[in-house]
Amino acid sequence: MNLIMFVGDPFSGKSFLADKIKSFLEAEGNAVFILKTVVTRYKGKKNILFTAQNVDESIESTRIEKDKSYRALLPLAKRVLKQGGVPILDATFHKKYRREWIYRFCKKNNINLLVIHAIFTDKNAIIEQMVLRQANQDYKDNLLASIEAYELMVKQKDLLSAQEIQEYNLSVIQFNRDEKCINLSNFKHDVAFFNKVAGFLQKNI
Template sequence: MLIMVSGLPGTGKSYFASRLSQRLGAVYINSDAVRRELGAMGKYTDEVKYTVYEEMFHRCKIALKAGKCVVADATFHKKKNREAFILWTRNNNIPIIILEVFASEEIIRKRLSKPRTYSEADWDVYLKLKDEREPFEVKHQKLESSSNNINFMLEKAHHIIEASHEYKAN
């Protein structure tokens, strides 16, 4: 099963996605970590972004073909950056769940004012990506992140995953 966790910078998507993958025993693939591994920190051209998503996609396919559950964590704010994942899972009969994490702008501003492990995004980046964001045209679930609701989010995600009748623990 592929679980795509989408959300703009500062929404708490990576905090949530990393904990969800731990809870599920899933492979965790994070776009910021991939960017760092590729030596692409500070480089945000469309070409570099595409390279990061391609590498994420490649890693997802390897893990999924091996029968693993995968949590893919990225903004996925552009249709072109998510459609390969969606099409490949459909064509290969791999279950997919898309979770979109959102938060109030007050919380996002506060989170983005502090240094984070991998992400270089700040408030200006958030505003740019918010403006560029293309809505999902496929079924997805939204999860609201607040200052202290990670356990609620994890429980809700777990119920969504279990309700899909496709999830098998690794």
């Protein structure tokens, strides 16, 4: 059984990569399901503008609400895996303790875990992308309402550190959108299925 988890800030390219990987794996004959916390949190509502209050982890009600949306991914992923599919968790996972829920879930259920860490730090490009998305009536994703909300999420995140990668023996593909490159220095080649994903990304990014 295999599970893919994304880690990264908003606008880092997570959803873009998730869609690309899904299409590739489906063409290979796999059943793939992208699971998003914005769906578990807002029950599929579209065009939601997240204010700083919606994302502020120092507000207890917000933190509890976000915790629930992340925990809700676990039974959904379990259902997909039970049916022989591959779940892709498309969320920021910017708090370490939430990532650890997935680490423990995978270890307990003997699931191969691939972490894809997306990085993008070009603030001017992020602001431009934010404005364009908000102006596009056809854009169906959920949006941060301001650069302040984005900066707050970045400020409050727990970095995916080398220590964490070593502690949980993680296999990680790093996608650096700033440099348009893939880093495999923390990728483990012992799972053939994930080697296919890594090979696809190397050829197409």
